Amino acid sequence: MENTFALKSWVPGADASGFPVQNLPFGVFRHEGDCRVAVRIGDYALDLLNLWRIGLLDGLGLKLSVLQNDFLNDLISLGDKKRKALRSRLQDLLSENADAIEREKTNRCLKPLSETEMKLPLNIGDYTDFYSSEHHARNVGTMFRGAENALMPNWKSLPVAYHGRSSSIIASGKPVSWPKGQICDSEGIPTIGESQRVDFELEMAFVIGKNSKQGNPVEMKKAGDHVFGFVLFNDWSARDIQRWEYVPLGPFAGKNFASSISHWITPLEALEPFRTAGPEQSPDPLEYLQKQSDWHFDVTLEVSVFTVDDHEEVICRTNSKHLYWDICQQLAHHTLGGCNVRVGDLMASGTISGPNKGEWGSMLEASWNGEQPIVFGNGEKRSFLKEGDVVCLRGFAEFKGVRIELGEVRNQLLARSEEAVATAERNILN
Template structure:
């Protein structure tokens, strides 16, 4: 089935700006609270939010096999469960409805009042109910940088790193949408030269520039997903700030890996951009440095050219862009991650989220964490407003953005913006 929604020549009757992240070729999916306090599933074109629940009830999806309440829910999980064919049919239909040549909704004032919302009339929610969340460690530059800091250049990569996508299972209950502030975490830390830990606020709160993909129901218990089929089970991607407390993490992670240093908060952008929308921006990822086992060998362009940036904005000050990176730097691609995740028969469900791991690039300005940008605090990052940062300070806001651009069409993710508040006190 062709992806007609991606037609680069298509124009919309909804007013948009030339550099919008959300042209009619994007059509992402999200969940929002309307001005009438109703939760609905929707999409967005330009700065206009579109209530898909209302659109469906008015008959605009006739001919597509959808349940009556598919968009009248507080998460996208059931819609995602309907599978790739349904996603494509719905997205193609939305593109038709809002095409500048289609007057059906355009000229129906009453229907438009029910369906269309300005962004200041809605409140974005978490788009999926995340049952399980896995975080990978798939940027070779990030893994090499961190390994060099703590083990030296000769032992930077662990022996398994070039053979499999390293990952761990995170905590889904602390995944939050953009705009929700978080508190500085507390925990045990081992200070320099000490032999016993102390308890207190983390002094080394950090961001991690990541993206995450959302899956559909993929396999039964015991059934691996072949790598050549993996993309059929990936709905789309979001921007992902996987917050870290480096001092807490360093003390606790041996032998079982990240725990309290990672599970206090993970922030995502609220609009899921589908894999179909990203199709024109495919590119090759890094070439394998070692021959991979057959179940991990992928062919074709399995990465995407997505420009990414991170900004730090102190309270009442201008922001400073501290990092510019790209999704294509990821060494282990999404198909490899999903194939590896399920090779032992682990089932994957609708709404599961898989983090890419920190997306660092080859140059210092493309490092995707403060740990790398400031090189463990040895090289403070200068801010436009004056001062500098080794790590994230109280009342700083971290903003991540991402977009693709080709042949005059820009597909973006909006942003994920999160403010770090002081330690929680009753």
């Protein structure tokens, strides 16, 4: 656990911002035609390339190509020792006890976020989405199979997952096109059309920070060594497309049209103080999945939907500690058969839901598959998302007066085609 809770920063507003010196998430921004690596402090991006050029990062083994880069992968590949040394140096430069001359030089490297174009932070080679929330799995299973068969027989034996599509992962701020696909109509006949059941999924994802070798499973006791940090993750879903296609091989076009992540990657070190025990696992998992230590995180999560008239409706407040399977179990199972992982790979948790209504991380659950529409504060009734909606995911952890925010994922769902809108209106009238 980092012993930094007492640290204060000289950067205006940083201490109370959710991005204090204890956080320092990494990101990438565009400046004068090139992309640069930065950390966030308060409402500023600290340009690490400029810090390096003026000599404030000497002795850390950093190269120009690492800091003037479209992605964080090369920085992550430096390894745990160098990354921790960089983090420690940045905390020294940004703390209120920093050397006066170094503080003045560092100040010149701060860029207001309001004037900064943030980019997708990772070159994501592979992406896996788990299904690790028992509350979510029970809710969905109960809807479609009944309470007696809510969990599939394998669910408590292994972390269920599917391999997603990394090419359609986008950053916060980029709009999401309305999904189209094959849907089964009420008479059991497949048709092509635009989804009528577009949904979000509230998730966290961890970023692989260390390669593994093909044929060499990652053991539970070493799995944490492969984790660089965390992002918020929205696994956008078209439920009607998904329902028709997912048997027998799982999600495909109902998921692969878009997933979105936050601009900033919160390093593992920032969340170490918030590690906690997860739910009791029964029956005991097989030996290769048995826990060595606590790898759940006490992170509060929230989803809001902003309507076209700018009304904000909070759909869900929950916590990542409700997940049944932890990140080490996910990685140990992922590599059991010899699959290798690479720096920049993304491992998402699956929808995170708590035990109570109001803690359920999707519209599918919140409206109980449309049977119990949500009444918004502006009078609208919703079962699923509407065109023009902006979905915003937020997350934070807090202890001893220090708040660590994971940024936010905010994306707007674009309008459907004119033809689809006309069809929907006819269906409503009929």
